[in-house]
Amino acid sequence: MTTIERASVLSGVPVWLLRSDCRLRGLCLVRFAVMAAMRRKxxxxxxxxxxxxxxxxxxxxxxxxxxxxxxxxPRFMAFVEALA
Incomplete structure (x- = not known):
């Protein structure tokens, strides 16, 4: 399972939406967490x-x-760590 797929499962946000141009705050936070987790990897x-x-x-x-x-x-940090 990729980091993006894992984030999708944990957050409930579909993969296609994580890769979209949508700028809703909650969606952007998940996107930022995915980027940080990928970098940590x-x-x-x-x-x-x-x-x-x-x-x-x-x-x-x-x-x-x-x-x-x-x-x-701290909850955001825990989410990033769960993805990494």
């Missing part, structure tokens, strides 16, 4: 971008936001 920014259908600079921004949320919200 050692994937490169371009590889994560390809998997998420995003540019590598967008992935970097998402990872930084995930780090900010993880520092403030």
């Amino acid at each position: 050692g994937m490169t920014l371009p590889a994560i971008g390809h998997a998420m259908r995003r540019d590598h600079s967008t992935v970097l921004s998402g990872i930084r936001k995930a780090d900010d949320y993880a520092a403030r919200y």
Whole structure:
């Protein structure tokens, strides 16, 4: 099971929606968590971008936001760790 598929199962958000252009806050948080988990697994920014259908600079921004949320919200940190 891929990280994206695992996030889909744990969050209830379909894979296609995680890869979409939708910018709803809750969906973006799941997307950021997926990006951070993939990076923790050692994937490169371009590889994560390809998997998420995003540019590598967008992935970097998402990872930084995930780090900010993880520092403030223990439940978000636990979600990222469950994916990694």
